[in-house]
Amino acid sequence: MSASYVPDPRDLLRRLTADGPSMIADLERLVSAESPSADFDALRACREVLADIGTRLLGGKPERLPDDDATGRPGGLLWRTGPSDRPPVLLVGHFDTVWPLGTLERRPFLVSGSRATGPGVFDMKAGLIQGLYALARLREVCAEEPAAAFLVTADEEIGSPCGGALVTEWARGARAALVLEGAADDGALKHARKGWSFYDIHVTGQAAHAGLEPGKGRNALIDLARIVVRLESLTTADGQVTVTPTMAGAGTTQNTVPDHAHVVVDVRAPDTEAQQEVDSSLRRLVAETAQLPFEITGGINRPPLEEASARGPLAVARDCADLLGLAWPGSAAVGGISDGNLCAAAGAPTLDGLGAVGGGAHAEHEWVDLARMPERAALVAALVAALPAD
Ligand SMILES: [Zn+2]
Structure with missing residues (x-):
């Protein structure tokens, strides 16, 4: 050179x-x-x-x-x-x-x-x-x-x-x-520069009246909450890989068991290997945690x-x-x-x-x-x- x-x-x-x-x-x-x-x-x-x-x-x-x-x-x-x-x-x-x-x-x-x-x-x-x-x-x-x-x-x-x-x-x-x-x-x-990935995790439940027959509903928000709490474990101790839930939403009205809930997750990783690894870990974690049907959109957006x-x-x-x-x-x-x-x-x-x-x-x-x-x-x-x- x-x-x-x-x-x-x-x-x-x-x-x-x-x-x-x-x-x-x-x-x-x-x-x-x-x-x-x-x-x-x-x-x-x-x-x-x-x-x-x-x-x-x-x-x-x-x-x-x-x-x-x-x-x-x-x-x-x-x-x-x-x-x-x-x-x-x-x-x-x-x-x-x-x-x-x-x-x-x-x-x-x-x-x-x-x-x-x-x-x-x-x-x-x-x-x-x-x-x-x-x-x-x-x-x-x-x-x-x-x-x-x-x-x-x-x-x-x-x-x-x-x-x-x-x-x-x-x-x-x-x-x-x-x-x-x-x-x-x-x-x-x-x-x-770190690589960037983002995910939108959707959970689908079953709506029901929260007062009349709450037991007939399947609460998507509660299922999603379990996932969100566990996501934190994917951030590495040295802070090189970060997994940050950033936006979320659920439900339709205040007295309805929510039939859907979603969270957006921002992920940063220092190298390609770590980026792919956290991608698989996140998908595995959601699959293992969710009790209701779910869908994950998004993925790796920018390589490091x-x-x-x-x-x-x-x-x-x-x-x-x-x-x-x-x-x-x-x-x-x-x-x-x-x-x-x-x-x-x-x-x-x-x-x-x-x-x-x-x-x-x-x-x-x-x-x-x-x-x-x-x-x-x-x-x-x-x-x-x-x-x-x-
Ligand atoms: Zn600029």
């Missing part, structure tokens, strides 16, 4: 540092175009803002990915840079956010010192801006522009029902995948991003940080999922958390450290150049 580093990394960082004020202006434009995952018109408007910024920086219009036929959900954007006949380094991002329309009114884009706040600023609009600047300046400093593809989807926050297949497809043919999701604490990169997938790009990132004169931000294993899980499952060496330094994803205090946007963009640019072709 031989890496080819950018000829003058310090020059790359200087250029991106000079871009600082215009990065902030572009970030303000992008955050000011609200883009909740469920609002198609807002998503389309935000997509145009992003396309416009990218076109200005990269000198070419992005490909607009097709809308979903079934739902009309708008597709994302794709930029290709460098030679298109070589396997690209895949940059992955999303422009949808968890914030409903109107959030901006009470919480507009604001800068205070080096901190910017606003809906989606950390997750992950600053990462998108950094990625576009990275590709724009990389082109200026490389004699031969490396092949890259920047895929930006519109539905990551709701589990990538449409974008996920594209991420998988592009990751399959990529040299490596760099995910521009926000960093872990203090800018740490993310070298592992295992540490082995990140090892290669992480080592190259370390070298790049050195060459750029940056302090090594470190790396962390995290519980949350991203499209990075899909990239790793598709076989691409994958490094995540390369986006903005900040915090508070999905929280009211979400923020980004503006002073560190240039260095993060430089790290991504240097990585695109350095990640080896095989």
Whole structure:
């Protein structure tokens, strides 16, 4: 594995540092175009803002990915840079956010010192801006522009029902995948993410009047309760595998023995083996405990991003940080999922958390450290150049 580093990394960082004020202006434009995952018109408007910024920086219009036929959900954007006949380094991002329309009114884009706040600023609009600047300046400093593809989807926050297949497809043919999701604490990169499974367990009983003839009913809620209590035993003592009942419902009226009950269970596991094991254990536990007919829907949703997938790009990132004169931000294993899980499952060496330094994803205090946007963009640019072709 031989890496080819950018000829003058310090020059790359200087250029991106000079871009600082215009990065902030572009970030303000992008955050000011609200883009909740469920609002198609807002998503389309935000997509145009992003396309416009990218076109200005990269000198070419992005490909607009097709809308979903079934739902009309708008597709994302794709930029290709460098030679298109070589396997690209895949940059992955999303422009949808968890914030409903109107959030901006009470919480507009604001800068205070080096901190910017606003809906989606950390997750992950600053990462998108950094990625576009990275590709724009990389082109200026490389004699031969490396092949890259920047895929930006519109539905990551709701589990990538449409974008996920594209991420998988592009990751399959990529040299490596760099995910521009926000960093872990203090800018740490993310070298592992747990896998995610969820289940909906339904129990079917028999309804009866709770006062007149309760004995004739078969109480689905009581049967489900036994299952829920036992589920706790599947969480491992070290907390690596977690099994968490999150939502439940039962019954029809206050005086009827419930003929149905259900619970939703969220499961996280650190590796594929553990994920499959807990899947079988959960199914076995329900079968052994239930006294009434039951059905389990759902299952394994996202495979884990295992540490082995990140090892290669992480080592190259370390070298790049050195060459750029940056302090090594470190790396962390995290519980949350991203499209990075899909990239790793598709076989691409994958490094995540390369986006903005900040915090508070999905929280009211979400923020980004503006002073560190240039260095993060430089790290991504240097990585695109350095990640080896095989
Ligand atoms: Zn995100």
